[in-house]
Amino acid sequence: MIQFRLNTHSGVPPYLQIVQQVKQALQVGILQPGDQLPTVKEVVTHIAINPNTVAKAYRELESLGLVEGRTGSGTFVKQRPAGPSPEVQEALSQDLSGWVAKARKAGLDDEAIEALLRIALHKR
Amino acid sequence: MNWFALRQHRKQLLIFGILLVIYAAFVIPTGLHFWHVYQHTVADCAQNPANPTCGDLSTSSLFPTTLDRILTGLIPSAVIFLPIILGVFWGAPFLAKEYGEGTNSLAWTQSVSRRKWLTVKLVWMLAATLVLTAAFATLITWWSKTTNALDMDRFSNGNEFGIQGVVPVAIGLFVVSWGILFGAWFRKVMVAVGVTLVLFVAVSHIVIPNLVRPNYMKPVSVTAPFGPRQDDAGSEIPQGAWITSNTIYDSNGHAVLGDIFPAAPPQCQKVIQQATSGTTNDHGTIRKAVPAPNGEDPIAECLDKAGWHQVTTYQPAYRYWDFQWIETGIYLALAALAIGATYWLVLKRDA
Amino acid sequence: MGAAVIQTKGLGKRYGSFWALENCNISVPAGSVSALVGPNGAGKSTLLKILVGLNRASAGQGEVLGKAPAQEESFLSDIGYLAQEIPLYKNLNAADHIKMGAHLNKRFDKEFMQKRLKDLQIPLDRPVGKLSGGQRAQVALALALAKKPKLLLLDEPVAALDPLARHDFLSSLAQAVADGGLTVVMSSHLLADLERVSDHVIVLAAGKTQLCDEIETVLNEHKLLVGPRQNKIPEDDFAIIHETHTIRQSTLLVHLKKGAKVPNGWQQHEPNIEEIILAYMGQAKEGGEK
Numbered sequence: 001m002i003q004f005r006l007n008t009h010s011g012v013p014p015y016l017q018i019v020q021q022v023k024q025a026l027q028v029g030i031l032q033p034g035d036q037l038p039t040v041k042e043v044v045t046h047i048a049i050n051p052n053t054v055a056k057a058y059r060e061l062e063s064l065g066l067v068e069g070r071t072g073s074g075t076f077v078k079q080r081p082a083g084p085s086p087e088v089q090e091a092l093s094q095d096l097s098g099w100v101a102k103a104r105k106a107g108l109d110d111e112a113i114e115a116l117l118r119i120a121l122h123k124r
Numbered sequence: 125m126n127w128f129a130l131r132q133h134r135k136q137l138l139i140f141g142i143l144l145v146i147y148a149a150f151v152i153p154t155g156l157h158f159w160h161v162y163q164h165t166v167a168d169c170a171q172n173p174a175n176p177t178c179g180d181l182s183t184s185s186l187f188p189t190t191l192d193r194i195l196t197g198l199i200p201s202a203v204i205f206l207p208i209i210l211g212v213f214w215g216a217p218f219l220a221k222e223y224g225e226g227t228n229s230l231a232w233t234q235s236v237s238r239r240k241w242l243t244v245k246l247v248w249m250l251a252a253t254l255v256l257t258a259a260f261a262t263l264i265t266w267w268s269k270t271t272n273a274l275d276m277d278r279f280s281n282g283n284e285f286g287i288q289g290v291v292p293v294a295i296g297l298f299v300v301s302w303g304i305l306f307g308a309w310f311r312k313v314m315v316a317v318g319v320t321l322v323l324f325v326a327v328s329h330i331v332i333p334n335l336v337r338p339n340y341m342k343p344v345s346v347t348a349p350f351g352p353r354q355d356d357a358g359s360e361i362p363q364g365a366w367i368t369s370n371t372i373y374d375s376n377g378h379a380v381l382g383d384i385f386p387a388a389p390p391q392c393q394k395v396i397q398q399a400t401s402g403t404t405n406d407h408g409t410i411r412k413a414v415p416a417p418n419g420e421d422p423i424a425e426c427l428d429k430a431g432w433h434q435v436t437t438y439q440p441a442y443r444y445w446d447f448q449w450i451e452t453g454i455y456l457a458l459a460a461l462a463i464g465a466t467y468w469l470v471l472k473r474d475a
Numbered sequence: 476m477g478a479a480v481i482q483t484k485g486l487g488k489r490y491g492s493f494w495a496l497e498n499c500n501i502s503v504p505a506g507s508v509s510a511l512v513g514p515n516g517a518g519k520s521t522l523l524k525i526l527v528g529l530n531r532a533s534a535g536q537g538e539v540l541g542k543a544p545a546q547e548e549s550f551l552s553d554i555g556y557l558a559q560e561i562p563l564y565k566n567l568n569a570a571d572h573i574k575m576g577a578h579l580n581k582r583f584d585k586e587f588m589q590k591r592l593k594d595l596q597i598p599l600d601r602p603v604g605k606l607s608g609g610q611r612a613q614v615a616l617a618l619a620l621a622k623k624p625k626l627l628l629l630d631e632p633v634a635a636l637d638p639l640a641r642h643d644f645l646s647s648l649a650q651a652v653a654d655g656g657l658t659v660v661m662s663s664h665l666l667a668d669l670e671r672v673s674d675h676v677i678v679l680a681a682g683k684t685q686l687c688d689e690i691e692t693v694l695n696e697h698k699l700l701v702g703p704r705q706n707k708i709p710e711d712d713f714a715i716i717h718e719t720h721t722i723r724q725s726t727l728l729v730h731l732k733k734g735a736k737v738p739n740g741w742q743q744h745e746p747n748i749e750e751i752i753l754a755y756m757g758q759a760k761e762g763g764e765k
Contacts, residue, residue, distance in 0.1 A: 048646040048649050
């Protein structure tokens with residue numbers, strides 16, 4: 001089961017952080033269709049967060065079609081978000097690791113690598 | 125609420141219960157012993173009046189040992205201190221501690237109205253005070269039958285009036301109630317304790333015994349001639365009476381206050397000169413009567429002839445219980461005043 | 476969120492000639508966790524005490540759960556309150572406090588409180604005066620929650636707690652809210668904690684209400700605008716809450732009025748709730764000094 005973290009200084013609203021963490025977990029395969037998400041009470045016990053926030057995040061995920069609430073039994077993963085399969089993701093991740101290693105070898109520090117990445121992302 | 129009121133004050137009740145048992149352990153055996161000695165002595169004296177102790181029967185002559193004196197002193201004074209201890213440990217902290225520690229806001233946000241909370245607590249506290257002081261008063265009143273028989277005057281002698289009968293119960297309620305009021309008023313235990321003590325000493329040891337008690341009923345007054353027949357006049361005052369005043373008047377009916385020698389009429393001045401020895405200091409001549417060898421008192425005789433007399437007022441002993449109930453009424457009224465004010469403070473003021 | 480659980484109109488409290496709380500208008504929706512924030516002496520404790528009936532208002536009206544606050548059983552039984560100093564009877568142990576709760580409340584869930592304290596491993600037989608600050612706070616919270624209140628008012632409950640105890644306390648609180656049917660108003664200085672636990676905020680400063688709304692709405696309606704100094708913004712559409720200027724640049728925290736668009740020439744940023752709250756407190760302070 002997934003465990004949420006909350007970063008209070010990120011500026012990202014707490015409910016959005018939960019949505020993102022579920023999405024990421026689905027992307028990388030930590031969560032599979034049919035898996036149950038922790039109940040609202042479990043989440044608030046763990047990270048001391050407003051239960052309405054958790055409920056709101058789950059509603060958001062539901063409206064995205066990623067999870068479904070089954071009355072009485074909890075919230076379950078319905079499907080993975082659109083996008084490559086975990087295998088493709090894994091391959092891409094390995095490619096990127098290889099590229100980072102290459103960049104380091106070329107003498108770039110982390111900041112320079114991040115800058116390159118950002119430029120590449122904004123090119124489109 | 126009943127359970128809680130008792131649970132909250134369980135320790136205080138327990139401690140005073142233990143004190144009562146300890147006190148009884150002293151009072152009952154010594155009381156029995158003293159009464160036995162007294163009755164034995166009275167029976168002896170009836171058979172053998174010549175016995176020197178029979179001439180002047182008193183607590184100190186009958187119970188002369190150090191231990192006796194400690195016991196006859198300590199046992200009554202324990203009850204003198206009882207109201208102080210109750211005021212300090214029961215009355216003053218009763219609400220001051222709640223306010224001081226903020227537990228009043230805990231109690232007042234449970235599902236019990238403030239009025240009910242206060243009423244239940246007060247009823248238990250005052251009932252406990254009543255039972256405890258009544259127990260102590262019963263013990264000391266029973267124990268005192270020996271000293272009462274020996275020492276007669278039960279109105280003014282030391283604090284006997286305030287520790288026997290029903291008055292000590294009323295004093296207990298009075299001190300505890302005012303302690304409670306001061307606790308609600310000042311909200312600090314130490315301040316409430318201090319003010320309660322001052323009030324207790326002022327009311328129960330100064331104002332009431334000296335200024336109020338003599339006036340409960342109009343005193344009986346007797347006029348006696350001045351001089352050798354003074355002792356005869358004394359016998360007009362019944363045994364056990366409380367003498368509240370004794371004033372000398374001259375032939376014109378003016379009260380003679382202060383030193384009587386300078387105020388004496390001219391025809392007696394010579395007698396005074398002869399019958400006294402004078403010493404002179406900065407303030408003039410101080411004269412002291414020199415006892416005549418034959419036991420006569422020429423000065424008193426002269427003053428008597430000059431028309432001087434003395435008026436004694438007293439409260440007869442049979443008024444003892446009237447006085448007890450009147451004083452009880454006064455203390456209970458004062459206690460009721462404090463309780464009323466406590467309600468007002470607790471219900472009307474902010475937490 | 477539901478109808479208003481707390482509604483005040485012109486509520487005020489005067490001590491002598493000093494108004495500790497003045498013209499306070501708030502509305503707290505049912506089911507929310509409302510953060511009551513403001514500098515020291517802003518009137519937070521006073522407001523909470525008036526709402527729970529411990530203190531009397533000098534002006535205005537307050538309605539709590541549809542009733543005027545009063546020292547009566549019918550009013551008190553639906554409200555839980557935890558005072559700032561977390562008062563408990565120091566000489567009594569937790570088990571005694573459970574019994575106390577059961578005796579002083581008609582609808583008291585003894586089992587709930589016993590289970591909570593057991594889960595938190597708080598000894599029931601030790602005088603609460605000998606427990607840690609965090610444990611005492613948990614006992615007090617459990618006592619307030621076992622009453623099954625519809626509204627819980629907490630006055631700086633975590634101020635004296637270490638970070639772990641604070642987390643545990645807030646977690647207990649969040650669990651109780653998750654069980655449903657509970658509205659919470661909690662005053663605190665710890666803005667970061669409030670942001671995660673609350674969904675509604677009341678900013679009180681200088682004895683007055685500066686802000687009272689749902690956090691999401693507050694975030695949506697406030698923007699941080701950065702632009703050249705000489706830029707003017709249409710005042711009809713924006714209320715400037717806080718502004719800072721350098722020689723060339725102005726930074727404005729503004730409240731957007733409905734339908735307002737950010738004018739050209741201004742860079743728009745999303746402020747976080749902490750920045751917005753601080754801006755309102757700063758505004759009140761300047762207003763007070765003028």
